[in-house]
Amino acid sequence: MTADHQRRYPLGACDLAPIWRTGATLMVVVKDLKKRFGETEALKGVSFEVEPGTVLGVLGPNGAGKTTTVRILTTLLKPDSGTAEIEGIDVIANPAQARARIGLTGQYAAVDERLTGFENLQLIGRFFHMRKSIAEQRAHELLDQFRLDQAADRVVKTYSGGMRRRLDIAMSLIARPSVLFLDEPTTGLDPRSRQEMWEVIENLVAKGTTTLLTTQYLEEAERLADRIVVIDHGTVIAEGTAGELKAQSGGQRVEVTLSDASQLDRVTPALSEFQIDGTHESIDVDALTVTIPVTTTDRLVPAVVRRLDSVGIDVADVVVRRPTLDDVFFELTGKPAEADEDSGDQRGEQ
Amino acid sequence: MSATGTLAGSGRESESAPYSVPRGPIWLLRDIWAEGTRHLRATIRNPDLLVFAALQPIMFVVLFVYVFGGAIQIPGYRTYQQFVVPGIFAQTVVFGSAFTGIGIAEDMQKGFIDRLRSLPMYQPAVLIGRTWSDLLRNAFTFVIMMVVGLIVGFRLEGGIINSLLATLLLLAFAFAFSWIQAWIGLSVKSVEAANSAGFIWMFPMTFVSSAFVSTESMPRWLAKAAEVNPFTIVTNAVRALYNGHPVGNDVWWSILWALGLTAVFSALSFRKFQNTSK
Missing domain, CATH: 3.40.50.300 (P-loop containing nucleotide triphosphate hydrolases)
Incomplete structure (x- = not known):
């Protein structure tokens, strides 16, 4: 800088x-x-x-x-x-x-x-x-x-x-x-x-x-x-x-949507191995989503699905969010x- | 600063050497020539502009001579033609100088002046090339007018030498006015503004003068204004030379005015050019 x-x-x-x-x-x-x-x-x-x-x-x-x-x-x-x-x-x-x-x-x-x-x-x-x-x-x-x-x-x-x-x-x-x-x-x-x-x-x-x-x-x-x-x-x-600028703005995230609100707070502990240290998830109770900053997006979706499945969380959808330069600019x-x-x-x- | 300076010296020059630009007075002249021919070439290629530049004075000559000619008698002149044609010459070359300002404003508006200012050329050449090429164009217009003048009965009664002198004086005055217009063009920065700012003051200047009628027929206060008007002075000088009348000090005063205006307004223009930012 x-x-x-x-x-x-x-x-x-x-x-x-x-x-x-x-x-x-x-x-x-x-x-x-x-x-x-x-x-x-x-x-x-x-x-x-x-x-x-x-x-x-x-x-x-x-x-x-x-x-x-x-x-x-x-x-x-x-x-x-x-x-x-x-x-x-x-x-x-x-x-x-x-x-x-x-x-x-x-x-x-x-x-x-x-x-x-x-x-x-x-x-x-x-x-x-x-x-x-x-x-x-x-x-x-x-x-x-x-x-x-x-x-x-x-x-x-x-x-x-x-x-x-x-x-x-x-x-x-x-x-x-x-x-x-x-x-x-x-x-x-x-x-x-x-x-x-x-x-x-x-x-x-x-x-x-x-x-x-x-x-x-x-x-x-x-x-x-x-x-x-x-x-x-x-x-x-x-x-x-461009990559560095994107990384500065919160970086990439994974967004998990569940079918049942009761399991929402179990998601983050289950996915701690993917999460960037010291960051916090954000939970949207109405949309039933949990968003977690992650270190990598490489083959992340299948890994997340397997992981959540293995601890018995019912997953509706998993999406990877990458920031655009627009997000950075904003x-x-x-x-x-x-x-x-x-x-x-x-x-x-x- | 110094450290990076030496780094630059040792660094890159070898591989794709920054082009070293030769300089010297000869290059100043070449730059003026290059910039001048840019405009001349364009003028030749768009002759409509040239035709219109000549059409207006032709109309003036014909209108003044045939519309007012019968009604106006000027003591000391055989015909009204002998009186008015030199005045129209003067008006035309001075009006022609307005193209300098318009052209410069156009170049500024299009960012071309910025381009030229970022080049390693001699910067004054941008303005000098422009004023010289406009002088040549003005000279061309003058030739057409002279021909029309001769057709409608104007005669070079003062002889060839005096007439040549008169013509040079007119062109010197046109050149001086080109510098006024250059300064206006650099100041207003848009073609439309250059168009109005360039022309508006020239109407009173050329009409409140001895160009078309004798100042004696004007109200006293207006006659006073007309008599100190440099345009009157140059018109009187030129008219006397073409007609072979005694010129008095008018020629000297005209030369002084032309030199003075050129000096002042070229200095102002160069300064403006240096600091211009569109």
Whole structure:
């Protein structure tokens, strides 16, 4: 947990390359970023890291501070305090150097729709001061990779929404960035385009492109990200793999339904070998169910049935409950995922 | 910070080296060129915009000359054409500068400015490329208007040199106004707002001036306003040059205004651009 590690490694101590940081260089290091827009504290001290070749999912509702974080990392916005590094380069002190190492795909497809797909790519290559031949070769490579080769010489105005997004990502990749930033890459796409975009991103990730992805969609974070940072109200409220986050939220449970209420309190003692130590069952007398947190769900149902049968408890049903990331999100933020927030802090997300 | 910095240096650069971006003044020019041609190419590809940009001034020339021409006599001018056509030239190039603000607002709205700001290019090139390409487009509109002007009877009575000078002065003024519009576009951030904020003040500015009628026919207070209006100053200078009349200090004042506006509003625009956050 970030807050915890902040406590153990206050700023400065972190710089002594602690043991957990040996090996590969961290691609992104964000420490205690704070940003205020007028009355609104968009970021209240956000810290996280991204390891090379991995995807970090920054997950949070609208107005949580995701975009503000990305804008700071991509040199578009200066934080009030805190530091942000790309490959060890301080993005606040050396924005030009940082820009040479990043690719940004924002919430809207930032393409020039008056130009062709090829011209858009070529333009970005020129702004990276690439040699013309290299930029052109790279543009063709990317058009193939993103299945836009057929549309390469068509004006982007004629592209579908999905094609524009793909071109947008291709443009971010022209100079082979060290870190790719995808800010809500599928927001506003129809389900089919979203699916398509996920495949595109999965392919990139398979090639080892270090990526920072923001999203409001749990499904997206779970599918694409190696690690997830959950942000709400400008603070990191949880961090870990999808599995770890799920484990944090009570974990998996078995739910036993009986046909007779008189046996309800005999269930827990009978199943103590499966129960996580120190946890409590919950009994619903009306529904005749007993729910117990369990250590494993592996072949649990037959084992539970046999066990209850052997002590003479009459079982009607046994169900295994695994938490979804939605449960986790709800538990952490106190509100369902994907719910829009109409608080005044939209500014940070614009 | 320092520890991670050295780690980065020793680490990754070898395998898929972060692209090192060459820099230098030549690259600034190339960036301006790349950004400028982006707009020019788009303009050529969508000639409707260009046609409409030229249509309005053509209409103005024809309307003013034939509707008011008969009724308005200006002392010292052989025909009303000689008086009004330079005024319409001035109005047109100044109105044409509004496209700078609208274009910038459009790029901002679509997130394209954000994209450019995240690139290792020379950042000022984004605005300079835009204003230069708009200047070229304005020059093209000017050529069309000049042709129409000559058709309706306007003559370059001041000779070729003076006329060239007048034209350069007009374009310099248009360039200065492009910077005002760039600043407006960066400030308002939406195409609709740029459209109104860009045009609204130019109507009183161009009409409360000597562009269409002599300021002597206006009420005293309005005439006073018209006489200090920089638009009047440049119109007078340009009109005198095309007609071969004595120019007085108007040319110098026009140059000063063009330089001053360019300096102030390019500085404001660059600053705004640095701190812009959509």
